[in-house]
Amino acid sequence: MEHRIIFSLYILTLCSIPILSTSASNTTMYPATTRPSNSSYLSPPNTTGYYFASSSNAYNLSCDAAKSAFPSFTLAVDTSGSMYYFIYEVQDVISTLISRLQAYTTDATRKYTLIPFNDPSVGPLYATCSPSQFLNYVYSLYTSDGGDCPEYAMTGLLDALKVTPFGSLVVLVTDGSAKDSNNTDTVNQIFSLIESLKVKVFIFARYPCGSESDYDFQIYKDIADRSYGLLFHNYYLTPYKVSDLLNFFLKIPVNSTTRLFSENYSAYYNTSVSFYVPSNLTTLIISQSGSYPSLTLYNPLGARADFTTFLSEFWGSVGYLDYPRSGYWSFESNAYSSYSIRIEGYKENGALGDTFNRSDFCSRCSSNANCKKDVLDYTCVCKDGFSGDGYSCYDINECYYWPSPCGYYAYCINTYGSYNCVCSSGFISENNTCIDIDECSSPELNNCGQNAACENYNGSYYCYCPTGFFGDGYRCEVDECTKDVCGFGRECIKYYGYHTCSDPCFNYTTLNEPTRSTSYRDYYYYDYYYWYYGRSDYYLNGWYRFTGSGGSSLADFCPSQGSCYTRYPMWLQGAHPEPADGIVNGTVCTSYYDTCCQWTSSVKIKACPGGFNVYKFSYPPQYYSGYCTDPATVPDSCSCAADEECRKVGGRYSCYCKNDSGIAVLSDIRPVLSCGAQEMKASFQKCDLKKFNLNTKNIHLNDRYCIGFNDYNTTNIISVVSVLKNGVCGNEMVNNGTHVIFKNNIFLSLDTNSSLGGEDILSIRYSCVYPLDLELALETALKPFTDSAVVNVTGTGQLQVTMALYKDSSYTSPYEGSQVLLTAATNLFIGIILKVGDASQYAVQITNCYASPSINSTTRYDIIKNSCPSLQDSSIKVIQNGVSANGQFSIKLFGYVKDSDVVYLHCGVHICTTTCAPVCSGMRALSASDSVTTDATLYVGPIYKSAESSVITTPKGGAYSVVANLVMVLVFLCGTLLLTV
Known part of the structure; x- marks a missing residue:
């Protein structure tokens, strides 16, 4: 080259x-609509509002959901990276909810709508009248993107409302604020649609990105208020309880309620409010959000009216009262946090007929469930300690969840339908509370030795020897070293039963690494990789002497950041002692970026005969810190x-x-x-x-x-x-x-x-x-379609391996942007790249590669198995495997996968410290075992068959990025020099 x-x-x-800059991102983009940074609104690419991953998923939407007696259901869910674990909770909620709805209203027709959103993307939007297909959509959600806290929640909600039927129940789930709350056009459209569609919006917003009073979080409260929905925040989802809440309101027929009262209050706000109840109402429905909300209801006669509590959780409650008297009612309420109250009146519609099969419904409930009365009739609700849809209930392991129901000082033991709390060691139970035992209050409660001191703390105690004594607290004896028994310039070392005197100038450990020099700096690693830490001297403890070409003395000036092959350089603050000073105490500074002395620690120093110094080091204040030497103190030599x-000067x-x-x-x-x-x-x-x-x-x-x-x-x-x-x-x-x-x-x-x-x-x-080669081509691409993973290699540390898609056999034109479209005749070229300084030390072995119609699908089309290519398709060509730091193969992907219009490509790789080219015979490697070692698995997708083959609305985004790019760019160089002046 x-x-x-x-x-x-x-x-x-x-x-x-001028400085030119081009940024490249490997993060996954999963929306059908991408929002620019100015938050201006872009209309969905498909004016019908219906999006499907492929034509095979396009269910017949001829069902007229708007004429259904029951509310349709819309879910807008945050899919940013921080929602990784919460998405599983959402999936549990929807799974339980769908099961209950199907069991209770089997002949009801609903429209189910789903839209994911994050930052900067929104979509694609899925709509179906099939509950099972909707559940499949929900289970296909995965997290990506984000980076900062707020997300495009308003844009996602608006896109969903545009295709939501009249009277629907809408749920928005996020763990942050709304980045696009300042887009007045978007917000005004949301308010207008809420009013015209008469939808109810429940918002589960875990935390505000700033203050709860900031408008980008208050917008959630405004939307909930206008829709007679609720905002639940600072919460932990209890999936089966949330499904109880949603099931309750989805069973209330459309146009059967009258809105009577809606208000939001601050924490601990005690209020007494009246509202009017018209005649002929069948039921009052009272719903609240907040931390442990309470409400006392009074009828028009001033008497307390006890209503039935259907759901009572620390984040909210729902109750109802049958056949309320008309007139002015009142209530008193408060909660531990800001809270909201909504009161509605329900009027039964006899036209519903026998939809609910009242006669035998309760007999279908699980033995671990209660058949509870709700607004219309009855519903099966799992008992406390159990979870499920009410028809099948399983034991909850309360001890699995955090925070523990037993608190900090007890451990939890799960039982069937409940749990027990047992006080931890060092605590005793009093009045159902675990109280600390003061072990220091009596010699019978501790094992401290004679002459030792005892210090109590929660759950245990600490024994130590006071000043003038030596030991571990369980055995303490007089410390002779506190009495200067060794004389000037010598160190006293105490052992059990005796002591010794030592001159550190003759008893030390030598440190001779040349990289300790303040002139040493690995610019490539330090300037490019934020995770670069280098040497750590955290475990140095004792007397040490520096030797070698790095210098013989600790630097007494502030080193530059990144020098000395350490993240946080340490240096001596002040001058070194003279031989006549003996052992002196000094101060070591730890440099932190622009601060030369961010942290300090103590050091003992002695100037020894022969012109060298010895140092007694102890644990530094930071783990990734190292002691730096002055290169000018290399004795009798200059380079x-x-x-x-x-x-020699000074x-x-x-x-x-x-x-x-x-x-x-x-x-x-x-x-x-x-x-x-x-x-x-x-x-x-x-x-x-x-x-x-x-x-x-x-x-x-x-x-x-x-x-x-x-x-x-x-x-x-x-x-x-x-x-x-x-x-x-x-x-x-x-x-x-x-x-x-x-x-x-x-x-x-x-x-x-x-x-x-x-x-x-x-x-x-x-x-x-x-x-230009296949790796450098990725570095110069604006937005390559890739996936990367970190591999731990013994003796080397972490290396990065990347999989990328290329357009031709030169491997210099990677696919870029938000999608990859291929025809059945297109040859796709796949490159696996190990990024490492010395490529000759390693080889990449592709162990197993396969295509699948979805990320987690069990259907797979093997391309490479046990490191050898499949013979099922003649277009599979393995170009390099196990012979260098790069792996390469090609395939006509949609010529091989004929029954799916969308494909995800998965590859497992193994890093070898020598060449490891497989020997293949037929479809199998000739090895002692069928198993192969896989160090990392990568996948890219979705990859789509070209639009001429099927109609596709493509979610924007490339590979699902596992980690940020972490390691070095590899190029091979040779050639000539051209000089112009």
């Missing part, structure tokens, strides 16, 4: 170079260039420029450029810069934060590095179809003591040219 290096040199007084000489060895060194004129200054596999590096001779009074500490690239540094373990080379990534350090990237060119500018300024004040006077433009 060929790479080229291009220089351009300019003299200037002021420089302004100097030909134009320098080694001198106890430090350093390289100093010779008087006759360097170049003749400023225009001759140019760096040595290295186009590496992971970064571009430009290096200057320090003496050349100093000769023209240039600042060696302020060399920078287009991004002024990317500055020059002393090359590792040298003093005569100043380098500046930029990682091969568009936008990083101001890099500019050009893709000409065969090569990728990375460009940047180096700026040099006069020393700060100059009259010009250190402004840039020299600019050097440079470029590195790389041949």
Whole structure:
């Protein structure tokens, strides 16, 4: 392969170079409608409002849901990444609800509508009159996208309302606020549709993204209020109880209720309110939201009216009262949090006939359920301690849920239909409460030794030896080391029964890693990967001496962030002692980004005969921190260039420029450029810069934060590095179809003591040219269709493996954007890429690949099995497998999968430390076992058959992103140098 290096040199007084930036995202997009950042509303792409994943899913919607006696059901659900576990709760709710509705109103026709939303996407919208198909839609939901807290909840709700029938029950579920609440057009349309459709909206919104009083959360309360629905927030779903709530209202016929009272109140607000009840009402329905709400009802005569409680949970309640007297009623109420009250009147419609099979309904209830009266008739509700649809009830393991019903100081034991609480060790039960036992109150309650002190805390106690004593608290003896028995400059070490005296100058552990030097910095990892931590000295404990080329003394100045091969560099605050000082106490600072001394810890130091220091380290305040050495303290050696000489000044060895060194004129200054596999590096001779009074500490690239540094373990080379990534350090990237060119500018300024004040006077433009390959093609793509996973490799750490889809056999044109459309004749090229610095150490083995019509479908079409290609389709071609850091194969996907218009592609991979090409015979690898090791599984999709084959409304999005891209870009380089001045 060929790479080229291009220089351009300019003299200037002021420089302004534009920085080009292109972002690439691997996150999944699952909507039919994407909302721009200004939150402006976009109409759904299909004016009918019906969306289906494929033509085979298009159920006949000829059923006239608007004429149904019962409300239809609409669900708008947040599918952002933070909803991962909550989606399972939603699925449990809908599963139980559908089962109950089908058992109770088998001949009722409803329209079921589902729309997912997140950020920045909304949709696709699914609508059906089949309860089982609706349940399938709900179970196909998966989480993706997000990033910040608020989501496009209003847009999702509006899209759903546009196809929701009159009188429907609408449920919105989210764990955040509404990002698009400030879009007045969207909100006004929602309010208008709520009024015209007479829908009831229940909103389950777990937490506000800011304050509960912010409008982006208050909008939920306004919508619930206008629709006579409720807002439930700061809650934990109890799935079977939520299904009880929804089932209750879905059984109330459309147009059979009159809205009597609706109000929202703040926490603990005690109120007494009256409302009018007209004549001829069959039932009053009282629903509330809030934390443990309470309500006392009074009839027009002023007498307390006891109503039947159908549902009472810590997040809300529902009750009813039959045959209310007409006139002015009143109530008193309060709750532990902000709460809402809705009161409606129901008037029975005799035209409903025998829809509900009253005569034998209760006999169908489970033995662990109660047949409870509701507004119309009866319903089966599982007893406390059981869950289910009422016809089948199973025991709830109350001990599984958090927070535990037993509290912090007891453990829970599940029983059939209930649970028991047992106090933890160190506690005793009093009045059904676990009380801490004070073990220190009596010697019989603790095991502390003689001379020990005892300290009590919840559930246990702590024994320790007071000052002047040595031991673990269970055995304490006099500590002779507190009496200075060893004399000056020696350390006393105490053991049980005796003590010893030691001179740390002769008893230490040597640390000789050259990477401890403050001049060492792995720019590629530190500048590009936020998870890079490097060395941790957390476990160093005792006396240590530094040796080797990194330096012999702890640095006594603040190291730059990312140096010393550690996340948080540690250095000595203050001067080192002299030999006459003996053992002294010092302070070590831990650097944290721009703060040189974010944390401090103690250290003991002794200057030893022979000119070296020893240090007694203890655990540092941060785990990923390391002690840094001063490279200028390397004894009797300097790494100097030909134009320098080694001198010892102030106890430090350093390289100093010779008087006759360097170049003749400023225009001759140019760096040595290295186009590496992971970064571009430009290096200057320090003496050349100093000769023209240039600042060696302020060399920078287009991004002024990317500055020059002393090359590792040298003093005569100043380098500046930029990682091969568009936008990083101001890099500019050009893709000409065969090569990728990375460009940047180096700026040099006069020393700060100059009259010009250190402004840039020299600019050097440079470029590195790389041949395009399958991996670099992904890095330059705007939005590649990929999936990535992290693999733990013993002895190496975490590596990233990525699967991507390409258009041709050159593997330089990845599919981009939000969808992949293929015909039956299209050859799809799949690349598996291991991103690692030294590609020669590893090989990627594709173990198993298959296609499926949905993410979790049990139907699968094997493409590669046991590392060998399937013989079921002649278009399957394995190009590379187990021979390099890349795996490649191709297939005419829809020529192989003929009975589905949408496909997900799944591949398992194994990382080998040597080549591991499988030996295949027929369909099987010739190995001792049929099993293969799979380190990670990736999948991409959905992939669609082209629109000419079937009518598809495509959810936007690529692969389901497992993790963010974490590791290095790999390119192979060789070639020539082109220089222009």
